[in-house]
Amino acid sequence: MPIPDTETSSRTPAPDPVPGDVSLARLSLRVNGAVRELELDTRTTLLDALREALRLTGTKKGCDHGQCGACTVLVEGRRIYSCLTLAVMHEGESITTIEGLGTAEALHPMQAAFVKHDGYQCGYCTPGQICSAVAVLEEIEAGIPSHVSESLDAVRISDAEIRERMSGNICRCGAYANILDAINEVGGQPA
Amino acid sequence: MRFDTPATTNPIDRLRIIGQPVDRIDGPLKVRGAAPYAYEQHEAVPNQAYGWVVGAGIAKGRITRMDLDAAHAAPGVIAILTTENAGPLDKGKRNAAPLLGGPEITHYHQAIALVIAESFEQARDAAQRVQVAYAVEEGAFDLAEAKAEGVGPSKDSPDSKIGDFAKAFAEAPVQLDATYTTPDQTHAMMEPHASLAAWDGESLEVWTSNQMVAWAHQDLAKTLRLKKEQVRIRSPYVGGGFGAKLFLRADILLAALGARLAGRPVKVALQRPLIANNTTHRAATIQRIRLGAGRDGRLTAIAHESWSGNVEGGEEENAIQQTRLLYAGANRLTGTRLAHLDLAEGNAMRAPGEAPGLLALEVAMDEMAEKLGIDPVEFRILNDTQEDPEKPDRPFSQRQLIECLRQGAAGFGWDQRSAQPGTRREGRWLVGLGMAVGFRNNLVDKSGARVRLDGEGIVTVETDMTDIGTGSYTIIAQTAAEMMGVALDRVVVRLGDSSFPASAGSGGQWGANTSTAGVYAACVKLREQVAQALGLNASDADFADGMVRSGERSIPLADAARDGALTAEDTIEFGDLQKRFQQSTFAGHFVEVAVDAATAEVRVRRMLAVCAAGRILNPKSARSQVIGAMTMGLGAALMEELAVDTRQGFFVNHDLAGYEVPVHADVPRQEVIFLDEVDPTSSPMKAKGVGELGLCGVGAAVANAIHNATGIRVRDYPITLDKLLDRLPG
Ligand code: FES
Ligand code: FES
Numbered sequence: 001m002p003i004p005d006t007e008t009s010s011r012t013p014a015p016d017p018v019p020g021d022v023s024l025a026r027l028s029l030r031v032n033g034a035v036r037e038l039e040l041d042t043r044t045t046l047l048d049a050l051r052e053a054l055r056l057t058g059t060k061k062g063c064d065h066g067q068c069g070a071c072t073v074l075v076e077g078r079r080i081y082s083c084l085t086l087a088v089m090h091e092g093e094s095i096t097t098i099e100g101l102g103t104a105e106a107l108h109p110m111q112a113a114f115v116k117h118d119g120y121q122c123g124y125c126t127p128g129q130i131c132s133a134v135a136v137l138e139e140i141e142a143g144i145p146s147h148v149s150e151s152l153d154a155v156r157i158s159d160a161e162i163r164e165r166m167s168g169n170i171c172r173c174g175a176y177a178n179i180l181d182a183i184n185e186v187g188g189q190p191a
Numbered sequence: 192m193r194f195d196t197p198a199t200t201n202p203i204d205r206l207r208i209i210g211q212p213v214d215r216i217d218g219p220l221k222v223r224g225a226a227p228y229a230y231e232q233h234e235a236v237p238n239q240a241y242g243w244v245v246g247a248g249i250a251k252g253r254i255t256r257m258d259l260d261a262a263h264a265a266p267g268v269i270a271i272l273t274t275e276n277a278g279p280l281d282k283g284k285r286n287a288a289p290l291l292g293g294p295e296i297t298h299y300h301q302a303i304a305l306v307i308a309e310s311f312e313q314a315r316d317a318a319q320r321v322q323v324a325y326a327v328e329e330g331a332f333d334l335a336e337a338k339a340e341g342v343g344p345s346k347d348s349p350d351s352k353i354g355d356f357a358k359a360f361a362e363a364p365v366q367l368d369a370t371y372t373t374p375d376q377t378h379a380m381m382e383p384h385a386s387l388a389a390w391d392g393e394s395l396e397v398w399t400s401n402q403m404v405a406w407a408h409q410d411l412a413k414t415l416r417l418k419k420e421q422v423r424i425r426s427p428y429v430g431g432g433f434g435a436k437l438f439l440r441a442d443i444l445l446a447a448l449g450a451r452l453a454g455r456p457v458k459v460a461l462q463r464p465l466i467a468n469n470t471t472h473r474a475a476t477i478q479r480i481r482l483g484a485g486r487d488g489r490l491t492a493i494a495h496e497s498w499s500g501n502v503e504g505g506e507e508e509n510a511i512q513q514t515r516l517l518y519a520g521a522n523r524l525t526g527t528r529l530a531h532l533d534l535a536e537g538n539a540m541r542a543p544g545e546a547p548g549l550l551a552l553e554v555a556m557d558e559m560a561e562k563l564g565i566d567p568v569e570f571r572i573l574n575d576t577q578e579d580p581e582k583p584d585r586p587f588s589q590r591q592l593i594e595c596l597r598q599g600a601a602g603f604g605w606d607q608r609s610a611q612p613g614t615r616r617e618g619r620w621l622v623g624l625g626m627a628v629g630f631r632n633n634l635v636d637k638s639g640a641r642v643r644l645d646g647e648g649i650v651t652v653e654t655d656m657t658d659i660g661t662g663s664y665t666i667i668a669q670t671a672a673e674m675m676g677v678a679l680d681r682v683v684v685r686l687g688d689s690s691f692p693a694s695a696g697s698g699g700q701w702g703a704n705t706s707t708a709g710v711y712a713a714c715v716k717l718r719e720q721v722a723q724a725l726g727l728n729a730s731d732a733d734f735a736d737g738m739v740r741s742g743e744r745s746i747p748l749a750d751a752a753r754d755g756a757l758t759a760e761d762t763i764e765f766g767d768l769q770k771r772f773q774q775s776t777f778a779g780h781f782v783e784v785a786v787d788a789a790t791a792e793v794r795v796r797r798m799l800a801v802c803a804a805g806r807i808l809n810p811k812s813a814r815s816q817v818i819g820a821m822t823m824g825l826g827a828a829l830m831e832e833l834a835v836d837t838r839q840g841f842f843v844n845h846d847l848a849g850y851e852v853p854v855h856a857d858v859p860r861q862e863v864i865f866l867d868e869v870d871p872t873s874s875p876m877k878a879k880g881v882g883e884l885g886l887c888g889v890g891a892a893v894a895n896a897i898h899n900a901t902g903i904r905v906r907d908y909p910i911t912l913d914k915l916l917d918r919l920p921g
Contacts, residue, residue: 022266022313043312052311057231058224060430062381063463067847070381098224111222115214118815121660123221124381124430130222166855170847172381172431173660174822175815176858 027091031056032100042088046080047071049087050097058098058127062170069169072128073097079135081168098127101134110134113182121173129169133183136165140187157187192712195766197871202734203711208673209666209876212811216679217428217664226428229400230385230460236396239387240269242307242449242459243314244441245321246300246469247292250840251330251533254294254303258322262306265320267313270453272305277448283410283439287504287536290414290441291448296325297502298535299841300468302441305449307457330533331500332840334475338498341528348509353581354522356481359492363483367559371480371551371906373510374832375842376473377466378540379852382430384470385460388446395450396423399443402432403696404655408689410439415447426687429659429697433823434539436659437698440470467535467833467845474499474508474537475835478551483522488565488573490520495552500532508537510548513630513887516773517552519576533840539698541823542883545631546890550827550908553627553891558904566610567895568600568779571628579773588772588872591803592628592779598864599626599779599801613902613920620785620794621920623900629778629800629888633870633879634701635769638709639692639762642671642717646756648737648749650675651683652713656694656706658686660819661882662812663697663706669809670707670876674714675721676734677748692760700776700880703808708763708874716759724751768872776804776884780821780892786900791912791919793897795825798889799862805870805879817885818861824889826853832909 023042028035031054038053047064050056050073059082062070066084073082074096102108110130113119120126139146143155148164155161162183163176171179203209220226233239247254259271274280274293282289292301304321308314331337344350360366386399395417401407404424412419424443429436442459449457461469476499483492495514499507507529514525540546560570572593579585599605608624609615615622640654652671658664668682675682685691692713695705722729727741738745751757768774783797798821807813830851833842844850863885869877890908897915898904905914 022310041310041312043316044310048311051231055233056224057227057233060224060228060382061230061460062383063847065463065846065848067463068381098222102223104219104223104225107219107222111219114222115218118215118218118811120218120221121662121812121815121819122381122429122431123217123226123660124228126221127224163855163858168854170381170852170854172379172433172823172852173815174819174853174858176822176853176855177818177861178815179855 030094047082117182119179119182236389243318245304250299252328256324261320262317265317267309305445333837337530341530343528350526356524359522360483373547378433378435380431384442386446387458388450389456405693424689471538473540480555494524500530509544518574557895592777595779595801603781621900625896627888627891633774636695638695638705640709640713641760653691700883704878712761721751782892784896791915803866816882820885828890828893
C-alpha cells in the first residue's frame with residue numbers, strides 16, 4: 001500500500017479528557033526495614049516510588065516495560081519487576097532493594113561474590129541481577145521447580161537451574177558466565 | 192609526552208600492579224547500587240523537573256500542525272519544547288540528522304517535542320495529549336532496493352586495487368563468489384540515554400551518560416551556539432554504550448533546551464521504545480566476497496565489496512577494512528558503496544566495520560576451505576601474512592594469529608571435528624564445531640590526565656575518560672599505583688568531567704591503552720616533581736612501596752608534598768608508529784553448537800577465544816570484556832535483527848521484548864586465553880584493546896559450527912531456525 005502524500009492525522013488515539021486534578025494516594029511501605037510514609041500520584045510505579053520519591057536509585061530502570069529485569073526488587077521476599085507494578089498495590093508490604101542487602105562495611109555474600117567474580121561490567125543491570133540471584137537461591141532451597149527441573153519434587157541447584165531462573169535479567173555487557181560463578185559460589189555449587 | 196619511538200623498559204614493566212587480576216575499584220559501589228548514573232543525580236541540583244520525549248510518527252515528511260493545547264492544560268505541565276521555541280540551533284559536528292526535528296522530519300522517532308512537568312507521571316500523561324499532523328513523503332527504506340543507487344567510494348574508505356583481481360580470479364582453479372547480508376542492529380545497552388541539565392545564567396551543567404565527554408562537550412556547545420567554557424559535562428558512570436553513547440544525542444540537547452525553557456533543571460531519559468529509531472544503530476550490509484585460490488590452498492585473488500545505507504551526512508558501514516589486512520594474496524579488490532536511506536542514522540556499534548565484515552569474510556573462508564578440502568584452521572595458517580598485504584614494506588608490529596589458532600585448536604579439541612558436515616549426532620542433537628579469525632585494528636589518539644600527590648601520600652588522577660563497563664577506573668588506578676609506587680588503595684580516580692584534561696574517551700577499543708598512556712605521561716612528570724622536591728635524581732629514582740629511593744637514600748613519597756600538593760598534567764600524543772607498523776589485535780574463536788534435528792533450535796555449547804592483543808593491563812576485567820563480546824557475537828549470529836518496516840520506514844521491534852539479545856540461558860561456559868604479548872609500538876603501556884576484538888569473528892564461528900552440524904550454509908544473518916528448518920538432514 002503506497003503512503004499517501006497528503007496530510008495524515010497523527011496515529012495517537014484521541015486522548016482522555018484532561019483530568020482536573022492529580023489523583024494522589026497515601027501509602028506506607030516498609031522499605032529495607034524502615035516504614036516510609038508516602039503521598040504519591042496513583043500512577044507511580046513501585047520503581048519510580050523507589051527511585052524518585054525515596055531516592056533509592058540503586059534499583060535501575062532499563063526499559064520501564066518488564067523487558068529487562070534491571071528493576072528487580074524483593075517484595076515480601078519474592079522477586080518482582082518493580083516497573084510493572086504500581087506502588088499503591090503494595091500498601092503495608094515489605095520491600096527489599098539492593099540498598100537493603102548489604103552495607104559498604106558488610107557486603108551481602110552475593111554482592112561480595114559479584115565483586116570477586118567480576119559479575120558485571122557497566123554495573124547497570126547489577127542490582128537487579130543480585131536481587132534476582134538472592135531470590136533464585138531461596139526458590140531452589142524452597143523446592144520451587146522451574147522449566148528445566150528434572151522432577152517436581154527434587155529441585156536442586158545446577159548451572160541449568162540458575163541460567164533458566166536468571167533469564168529474566170538481561171546483561172547486555174554479557175557478564176553471564178561470571179554471574180553464574182558468583183551465584184554458584186554463594187549457592188555452594190563448585191564453579 | 193610525544194610517543195614516536197617504540198617503548199623501551201619503563202616502570203610499568205615491573206608489573207607489580209599492572210597486569211594483575213585485581214577486582215574493580217568501583218565494584219563495591221556498583222554492587223550496592225551506590226554508583227549514581229545520569230538520571231540519578233538527585234543531589235546535584237534542587238528542583239528537578241521531568242521531561243518526556245515525543246518522537247515523530249513518520250519517517251519522512253513535515254509536521255503540518257502540532258496541537259499542544261491539551262498537553263499544556265494537563266496537570267503539572269511546566270513547558271513544552273519544540274523547534275518553535277527552542278531558539279536557533281546549529282548541528283553538532285558528529286550528528287547527521289538534527290536531534291530536534293520539525294517541521295521537517297528526517298527519520299522515524301526523531302524527537303519533535305519535550306514535555307516538561309513536575310512529575311514523571313504528569314509528563315508522560317501530557318505527552319499523550321500532544322496532537323501532531325504530518326504530510327508524509329515517500330522515503331527509501333529498503334537497502335536491497337536502494338543498493339543499485341549506491342555511491343562511492345568515500346574519502347574515508349577509498350577503493351583499493353592491488354594487482355589484477357579480475358584476471359587472477361578468472362584463472363583461479365578454485366573459486367568462491369558469494370553474497371552475505373547482515374541486518375541492522377541496535378546497541379541495546381541497559382541504561383537508556385539520560386541527562387540532567389541545569390543552567391546558571393549563561394552557564395550550563397549537564398550530567399549525562401556518554402562515552403566521549405570531549406565530543407559531547409564540543410558538539411553541545413556548538414549546537415547551542417555557546418562557548419565551550421560555558422558548558423560543563425559530567426559522565427561519571429555509564430550503563431553501557433557499545434557506540435550508542437559516542438555522540439551528543441537527543442537526551443542531552445533536549446534536557447539543556449528544556450531546562451532553559453522551563454527555567455529550572457530538567458532531566459530526560461529516552462524512553463526505551465524510542466531508542467532504536469531515535470538514536471544510531473549498526474547499519475545493515477550486503478557484502479559480496481570473491482576468493483580465488485590454487486589447489487595448494489594459497490589465495491591468489493581476494494575481493495570484498497560492501498553496500499550499506501544511511502541518511503544524508505551519514506557514512507558507510509566499512510565492512511571491508513579487515514579484508515585489506517587479514518590474508519596474503521597478490522591480487523586484491525575492496526570497496527564500499529553507500530545508498531541513501533531514510534531510516535535513522537547508521538553509525539558505530541562495537542567494532543564498526545570488522546564486526547559485520549568478519550561475519551561475511553570468515554564464513555567465506557570456511558566455504559573456501561571446504562571447496563579446497565583443507566581444514567579451516569590450516570587454510571588460514573597457510574594464508575597468514577606478517578606484513579600489510581597492500582604495502583609489503585610495512586610490517587605488523589605483532590601478529591600472533593597462527594599461535595592463537597594453534598593454541599585454540601589444541602585447547603578446544605578441534606581434532607574432534609568431523610570434516611564431513613551433518614555427521615555427528617548425539618540423540619536429538621546435531622553437533623558441530625566451527626572457528627573463525629578475530630581481527631580488529633589498534634587505534635590511538637591523544638589522551639590527557641592530571642595527577643596530584645598530597646601530603647597523605649594519596650595520588651588522585653583526573654581525566655575526562657569514561658568507564659562504560661570497560662574497567663577504566665581500575666586500570667587507571669593500577670597505572671598510577673605502578674608509576675608512583677603506591678598501593679592501589681592509595682589512588683583515587685575521578686573520571687568523566689569536562690573540567691578534567693581531555694582523554695581519548697571510550698570507543699574503538701582504544702580507551703584502555705590510550706587513557707592509561709595519558710596517565711603514564713602525567714605520572715612521569717609527577718615523578719620528576721617528586722624527585723626534585725626530595726632533592727633526588729629523577730632519572731635513577733625508584734618509586735616503590737610508598738617510598739622513593741635513590742642511591743643510599745629512601746624517603747617516603749608523601750614527604751614530597753609536605754609543603755603542599757604536587758600536581759602534574761600531560762597528554763600522550765602519538766607520532767607515526769601507526770603508519771610505520773600495522774598495529775592490530777588477533778583472535779582465534781572456537782565454538783561448538785548443537786542443533787535440534789527436529790526443530791532446528793540452536794544451542795551454543797562451548798566457546799573459546801584465544802587473543803593476542805598486547806599487554807593485558809588487568810586480566811580479570813579484560814576477560815570480562817571478551818566474554819561479554821563473545822555473548823554479543825552469539826547474539827549477532829542467532830537472534831539480533833532490527834526488522835525494517837519498508838513501507839512506513841522504521842524499525843518495528845524497537846524495544847527489549849522485540850529485539851532479542853542473549854540471556855543467561857543462551858550462554859554457555861566461555862573460555863578466554865590471552866597470549867603473552869607486549870607491543871612497544873603501541874604506547875608506553877605496550878597494550879592494545881580487547882573489547883571489540885572479542886566480538887570480531889564470533890558470529891562467523893557460530894555460523895560455521897552450524898554448517899558443520901547440519902551441512903546448511905546460511906548467508907543471511909541472523910541464523911534463525913526458519914532458515915534451517917526445511918533443509919535439516921533427514
Ligand atoms: S525496568 Fe523493569 S523490567 Fe526493565
Ligand atoms: S553489567 Fe552492564 S548490563 Fe550487565
